[in-house]
Amino acid sequence: MTYKEVLDNGTERLLDVGIVDAKNDAWLLLEMVCKIDRNYYYMHMQDEVLAEHIREYDLVIGKRAERVPLQYITGEQEFYGLNFRVNSSVLVPRQDTETLVEEVLKRIEPNMSILDMCTGSGCILISVLKNSIGVSGLGIDISKNAINLAKENAKINNVVAEFETSDLFENVKDKYDIIVSNPPYIKTEEIQNLMPEVAMFEPIGALDGKEDGLYFYRKIVRHSKEFLNHKGYLILEIGYDQGKSLDLMMNQADFKNVQVIKDLAGNDRVVVGQLE
Known part of the structure; x- marks a missing residue:
């Protein structure tokens, strides 16, 4: 599957369960798993994604589809211009x-x-x-x-x-x-x-x-x-x-x-x- 196909699939899965910001969440999870930015994506969107990345992305999209907060999956959240680690304790x-x-x-x-x-x-x-x-x-x-x-x-x-x-x-x-x-x-x-x-x-x-x-x-x-x-x-x-x-x-x-x-x-x- 290409980067575009993987992202489109992730977005659709989140939309199907009513995630309001599905497109953004799907992108942030792809960014995390594949360690890419927007520039890389647009230059390589038709390239094939590594099989291990597809498997990992499928897992994190599944968690988000279960309504686990995005920040608990990525482990971080920006606040007042600073970056904070977060988990289910807070x-x-x-x-x-x-x-x-x-x-x-x-x-x-x-x-x-x-x-x-x-x-x-x-x-x-x-x-x-x-x-x-x-x-x-x-x-x-x-x-x-x-x-x-x-x-x-x-x-x-x-x-x-x-x-x-x-x-x-x-x-x-x-x-x-x-x-x-x-x-x-x-x-x-x-x-x-x-x-x-x-x-x-x-x-x-x-x-x-x-x-x-x-x-x-x-x-x-x-x-x-x-x-x-x-x-x-x-x-x-x-x-x-x-x-x-x-x-x-x-x-x-x-x-x-x-x-x-x-x-x-x-x-x-x-x-x-x-x-x-």
Whole structure:
């Protein structure tokens, strides 16, 4: 089979099972398996593909057709201009979360310290540290596998950061100028309605915000004041329908200057409050 035939076949298989971005996914998997780029493809599209590459491509297309996330197959995802390793221990970094990074960077200054709770792949903390000067950071997560991956991502991106296993604030000892988090915030009953790639393959512990989706916010907002320096910031990613709830929750906890910030799609995405 030629490169064109292999790509066309892969695209058709993904279209048949309803993959929205079938053409792009089929191409990225071909690129990975055959180690080629677009220029090579267009110059050699009628050339025969090695039999071993055809077999490997058939396997990865089969995985994607089963709705395994593309990023879990390729093992990587771009976020905030950086490349991150990902696997089934962590959520796939999403563009929506870049809004959270931007809000942190607006407030970060040299010599500040930042605590990233529920760090997962480490993409939030690493992106902040990569784009700031003289800032120290700790990322925590209940998952040891996630912490190991975050450490690997820090090395890949040449960022100095600390990562430790902790159930929320359990193993946190110091105070910080900024606490940031993208905690689990999907209502338990809504998880089954998510895209199959998310509901079936991404870690349930990183998604499930319990009955009303606010379980972890309550814990973080309640205890964060013990771990924030004077005039420190609490900056949280939120669901599109959680802005009013988090605004009220943070005001009731005596945070000042509470703001709900929208993402590029116009949805509530981040809430920010300051301790005084």
